[in-house]
Amino acid sequence: MVATAVLAARRPGLRIHALRIGYVPLVDAAPLLVADAIGLFETVGIRVTLSPEASWAAVRDKLALGMLDGAHLLGPMPIALAAGLGGLSARLSVACGLGANGNALTLSNRLADALDGPATPQGFAQALRRHGAPVTLAVVFPFSSHNYLLRHWLAAGGIDPDRDLRMTVVPPPMVAARLASGSINGFCAGAPWGSHAEALGAGRMVLGSGEIWPDHPEKVLAFAEAALDRAPEAAIGCTSAVIAAAQWIETPENQPELLRILKQAMPHQLSERELGAAIEGRVPGPALRFRPATFPRRDAAAWWLGQMRRWGHVASEVPTEDALAPYGAALWHAAAQRLGEPEPPPPPPPPAYPRESIA
Template sequence: MDLSSPALLTASLSIGYVPLTDAAVLVVAEDLGFFARHGLRVALSPAASWAGLRDRVAYGALDAAHMLYPMPIAAALGLVGPAMPLTVAAGLGRNGNTIVLSTALAQEMGDAPMPLAALRFAEVARGRNLRLAVVHPVSSHNYLLRHWLESGVLDPDRDVTMSVLPPPAMPAALASGAIDGFCVGEPWGSAAVLAGAGRAVVASGDIWPDHPEKVFVFRASAAAAEPQAAIAATAAIIAAARWLDEPANHPQAAAILARHAFPSLDLAAITPGLGGWVPEPDGGTRRLSHPLSFREALPPHMAHAAFWLSCMRRGGHLPAQIDQAQALAPWNNDLFLRAASALGEPLHAPTPLPTESAA
C-alpha cells in the first residue's frame, strides 16, 4: 500500500545514522526509492560516533536517527544532557556484533573452538588488565561483553580496562596496539580481521541469541509535528527490511552500502555480515548461528527495552531512583502499528529474554 498523499509529496526528513551494516535498512530505503515511494524526501547523514549522533538529534539538526536500543532510555531520563523525548518507530536489526581480539591474543587461545568460551579467555586474560573497547557506555555491546566476561568469572570493572571508541575507529586501534580487543557491529569486525589485526571469536548472538540491537527513532516533537511523514518513513523501513532479508538481495545491498556508507572498505569486508558469516585469519569464513537479520526485529517491544533498562541498572548507569514509565515512554508503538497495518506486516513475536543472570 502506498502511503503517499499530495501533502506528503513535499514532506522532507533529515535522518542520521552511524556507518554500520545494520544501518542498511535506512541506506537501502533511500537508494532503492522506498522513502520516495511513500512520498518522502529524505536526507541521510552519517555520524562518526553515537554521542555525536545523539547531539545532532537533541539540537534539532536531525528529525530521526538509527540508535542503539538502550539510547532512547538514556535520552528520556536525561542521563547525558537534558532529557530528550524520543519516539521509537521500529527496530532496525537483531544480532550483528562481534567480539574481536588482537591477532596475538587470539593466537594465545591455541586451537580453542569458536565461539570462544569465556572461561578459556579468562585463563589467558586474568591478571593482565587487557584493554577492551565498546562503542558507547549505554549499548548492547557493553552489556553483552560484560556478561560474557562475568560468565568467565572476570570482573569487567577490575580485571579489564573498558573504554569507548566510535565503531569506524576500532580496526585501526586494534592494529596499532592501543586496545587488545573490542565489541562492535559489522562491518568493522570483518574489516579488522581482513586487515590482519585480529580474529572474531564471539558473536553477540552467541551471548543472547537474536537480541534486539538498533532502533529507528524520531524526536518526539518531529513525529508530533509531521505524524503522517513519520508513519510513511516507518513504512519505508518495513519495506527495506523485507527486501534485505532476501538472501538474493545481499550482493546488491553490499554494493549499496559500499557506495554510501563505507566508501573506504572493500566488498570483502561488507558482504560477510549481511550473509551471516565472519572471515577467519586463514582466509576462510565461519558461519554464525545467529546472524544479523532485519524483518523480525521490526516491532519495537517494550519487554526488550525493559530488559536493557535492567542491564543499565546493573551496570551502574542509572541513579538510585528513576521513573520507569518515563524511561520506557519512547516505546509507545503507535507509529509502527499504523505503518505495519497499512502494509500488512505481521507483529513478529519478541525474542525470548535471556536468563536473569544475563541482566
C-alpha cells in the same frame, strides 16, 4: 513487489515533508540506506536526508539539540536520553527496529591465541591470566547493547569489567585501526568492523553478540517528539518505507544490489566480502537479521534498563516508566498496517546465567 506495497500506502494529497535522519555507517543501517537508494521514501511522499555521523555521541548530540528529526540508534540510547545520562536529555519515540544480532567481539591475535577453545566466559577469564599484560577492550558507546551484552558475558566468568580490565569507548569506524595499532586488545562492534579487522590481519572475531542473546534486538529508528508532533504522517510513512526496505533486504535476489548500496555508503574502502559477512553468516553466531527485528520490543528495552541499573548507569530513583517511555508500538502498527506486515515472533528471552561471582 515491496515497492508496490509501499506505493499503495501513500495517501493522496499528502503534504510533502522533509526529514533529516542521522546514522552511523554500519551494515545494520541498511534499511535506511536501501529505502533511500531504491526510492521508497519518495514513494511514500517524503523527502529524507540521511546524515552520516562519525560517532554515536555525534548522533546523540544532534538529536538532543534538534539538528536531526530522527536517527539510527543503539537500543539503549533512547533510554539514556530519557534518563538524562551524559548531561543530555531528549524525548524520543521508537518507530521500529533496524536489526538483530550483528556485533562481534574481536580480539588481538595474541589475546585470541590465549583462548583455549571456543570463547566462553570462563575460557576468557583464563585467557586473561595467560595473556598477562593488562587488557583494554573497547565498546562503541557507554550506553550500548555492545557494552551491556559484553559486561553480562564477562560477569558470567567472574570478571568484573570495571576492575579486572579496562573498558574504553572508541567510535565504530576507528576500532579496527586502534586494534591494529595495539592501543586496544579487543573490541565489541557492529559489522563490518570485525570483518575489517580480520582483513587487516589485526585480530580475529571470536564471539558474536547473538551467541550471548540469540536474535537480540540491536539498532532502532527513533524520532524526536518535536518532529513527530510536527509531521506525524511523515514519520509513519518513513517507518513504512523502512519496514518495506527490510523486506527487500531479505529477498535473496537483492543481495548483490544491497552490497553495492552498502559499499557506496561506507567511508572506508571496504570489500563486498567484508560488508556481506554478517548478513551471509560468515561471522561467529547467528547472522544479522532485518525483517524479524522491525517490531520494537519493550521487554527487550526493559532488559537494557536492568543492565544499566546493574552497572550503576541509571540511578534507582529514575522511574522505570519514564526510562522506557520511548518504547511503544503505535508507530510500528500504523506503518505495518499499510504494508500488511504481520507482527514478527519475539526473539528468545534475554540471557540469564545461573551463577555469577560478582554483583
